[in-house]
Amino acid sequence: MAILEIRGLKVYYHTLSGIVRAVDGVSLSIDKGEWLSIVGESGSGKSTLALSIPRLIMPPGRIVEGRIIYSGVDLLGLADDEVRRYRGREVGMVFQDPTAYLDPYRTVGSQIAEALLEHGLAFDRREAEALTGDALELVGIPRDRASVYPHQLSGGQRQRVAIAAAVALEPKILIADEPTTALDVVVQAKIMDLMKRLQEERGLTVLLVTHDIGLAAEYSDRIAVMYAGELVEVGPAVEVVSHPIHPYTEMLVNSVPDPWEDREIKPIPGSPPDLRNPPPGCRFHPRCPLRQSVCTATEPTLKRVDGGRSHSCLIR
Ligand SMILES: Nc1ncnc2c1ncn2[C@@H]1O[C@H](COP(=O)(O)OP(=O)(O)OP(=O)(O)O)[C@@H](O)[C@H]1O
Numbered sequence: 001m002a003i004l005e006i007r008g009l010k011v012y013y014h015t016l017s018g019i020v021r022a023v024d025g026v027s028l029s030i031d032k033g034e035w036l037s038i039v040g041e042s043g044s045g046k047s048t049l050a051l052s053i054p055r056l057i058m059p060p061g062r063i064v065e066g067r068i069i070y071s072g073v074d075l076l077g078l079a080d081d082e083v084r085r086y087r088g089r090e091v092g093m094v095f096q097d098p099t100a101y102l103d104p105y106r107t108v109g110s111q112i113a114e115a116l117l118e119h120g121l122a123f124d125r126r127e128a129e130a131l132t133g134d135a136l137e138l139v140g141i142p143r144d145r146a147s148v149y150p151h152q153l154s155g156g157q158r159q160r161v162a163i164a165a166a167v168a169l170e171p172k173i174l175i176a177d178e179p180t181t182a183l184d185v186v187v188q189a190k191i192m193d194l195m196k197r198l199q200e201e202r203g204l205t206v207l208l209v210t211h212d213i214g215l216a217a218e219y220s221d222r223i224a225v226m227y228a229g230e231l232v233e234v235g236p237a238v239e240v241v242s243h244p245i246h247p248y249t250e251m252l253v254n255s256v257p258d259p260w261e262d263r264e265i266k267p268i269p270g271s272p273p274d275l276r277n278p279p280p281g282c283r284f285h286p287r288c289p290l291r292q293s294v295c296t297a298t299e300p301t302l303k304r305v306d307g308g309r310s311h312s313c314l315i316r
């Protein structure tokens with residue numbers, strides 16, 4: 001059953017130099033308890049898509065069209081104060097830089113405890129502190145570390161605390177935007193393993209945003225590949241990576257090292273288009289080796305094929 005359904009979403013940034021069509025007609029659904037990763041090059045609109053879900057898009061950005069249905073409720077139809085109740089409590093968020101939202105002047109424990117009280121998940125200070133300790137332990141941080149300040153923790157520990165803070169509110173879905181990009185690979189694996197455990201043990205739905213398709217393949221149930229504001233391929237993680245359908249997915253896979261196979265790394269030639277003025281037809285056509293005349297003349301849509309997969313390639 002879908003916990004989240006995004007339909008025809010368009011999110012544009014209205015800048016002085018033009019309208020940046022960062023998310024331009026995305027439809028995607030995520031099942032309860034599933035881990036879906038959104039992958040794609042820098043600037044493809046991944047973060048814009050993720051931030052739209054709890055309606056955290058700031059001006060000059062604006063959600064111009066579409067629906068975001070969470071557990072049957074269209075979040076885009078709610079008043080601001082109503083949507084605030086979903087943030088944190090239902091939809092948890094973790095970002096690349098936890099220092100951006102951990103207050104440097106307050107202990108990590110007091111910040112988690114306060115959120116618990118604010119959302120009515122703890123009856124009093126004492127219960128909030130107990131639950132905070134539980135949340136820290138859940139992410140592998142001793143409960144007595146509640147009394148430290150963010151700067152006293154390592155980068156990996158801070159990200160754990162951020163996850164503890166998010167998970168303490170018992171959200172149904174955790175949106176993690178590049179949560180391990182700033183961390184070394186060993187710490188990255190630990191954070192990913194932790195999220196996997198939360199998915200398996202608590203039935204947490206995970207939406208991971210990453211530019212790392214290898215990482216996505218290792219941890220996700222499904223992968224959605226984004227290019228220039230649109231989805232080009234969606235399907236079971238292992239299949240998408242081992243047998244990509246869309247040429248962009250294929251080139252993205254070939255542009256990163258394969259830990260199991262010794263093959264040549266081929267960077268994708270060219271660069272993504274200017275989203276103020278994207279190319280007509282398939283937005284990938286200027287970089288696509290399979291390009292034919294239909295690719296410049298036809299607007300592709302995501303079509304379903306066998307195996308729970310979909311793609312938007314006009315040739316394949
Ligand atoms: N505040 C903003 N004002 C104007 N344009 C923006 C703003 N934020 C993002 N954009 C543009 O929207 C497009 C999508 O950006 P977004 O950050 O969503 O991509 P991304 O896939 O998350 O990239 P990255 O991997 O670098 O994080 C880009 O062209 C970007 O320049």
Ligand code: NI
Binds near residue numbers: 046177
């Ligand atoms: Ni991003």
